[in-house]
Amino acid sequence: MKRLLLLLMAILLPLANFAQISYQSLSSQKLGETRQIKIQLPRNYEENKDKRYPVVIVLDGDYLFEPVAGMVDYYSYWEDVPEMIVVGINQDGIRMEDTYYSEQNFLPEGKGAKFFEFIGMELLAQLDQKYRTANFRIIVGHDFTSNFINYYLLKENPIFQGYINLSPDLAPEMANRISSSLNRSASRKWYYMATGSSDIPNLKEKIISFDNDLKNIENELVDYKFDNFEETTHYSLVGKAIPSAIEGMFEIYRPISTKDYNEKLLQTSVSPSQYLAEKYTTIEELYGLKRKISLNDFMAVHKAIEKTRNWEEYKELYKMAHDNYPGTMLGTYFEARYEEETGNPKKAMRIYQNAYGQEKIAFLNTDFMLEKADAIKKDFGY
Known part of the structure; x- marks a missing residue:
């Protein structure tokens, strides 16, 4: 029944071992008891003293923590998503008490209300005090x-x-309440929902009906994604849904793809350097993360400029490269290419020569830069 989820865990658990996982007991005044939680810190958390991280809270942490933590670690390793602090709350045997709601108004009541306050008022507050958290939570x-x-x-x-x-068992009125909340949201929200072809029939029917309602939301601040996976059960759909949800929530964070390159950077109406700057400004605005521009993205814009021969674009690109990779040859190379293609070969030659002693990066090294300078010297007889 849970073979797909177990296979996913078997693949990802070795990866998670490289991250820092701890098992902690948290005393709660709201609940009047001690709760068991699992915390996975990013791989280089201790080394990156000035870096802050989004937080992922995982309910049903006794079985959902490992697949979520593993996928976060995997995707962040390849820089498709930011590194994150993942926190699992164990609920084995008590999940029904934790999620209890009133039969009158269908809102948290009793232990459910206390658990709601435990997460919002105690757990998150303690995480913010103890760890370097960013203001983005899932x-x-x-x-x-x-x-x-x-x-x-x-x-x-x-x-x-x-x-x-993941295959929500929605309380009465919940679908209408969510739709209303998302429609009037004044801040950015990411909402993901999944079911499967062999999900529990009653749940699947309600989820698909709810999806039809959510598709009509017109709020541009809401990013909604839905999956109905083929040949998956109520449990195995988790293994497919987690990576799909994570990918969707951090789509703009990922490196510039081949699709982005072809459909955006190569269009004459698009400024590649402006596109790059706006991409990282948006990342900071959405996730509260000031991220260094990746070398992959610099290379994609560089390739687009060479392809379109829009040499003026190098002017802003070399400034960004100097800011993001100071002391390397990256900004120097882009600056030299700008001067070389805009009618200043002698200045370009000198800039190429100035790369001597700078740190090599990507395909750029001292021999390459000096060869470029020598080629100009030979062509123009300097």
């Missing part, structure tokens, strides 16, 4: 706990920006 749940995570979305100022709903 919460993950499965069936009953998936319904529960949506109660945070109903607050006037939700403390989570991303919601990963």
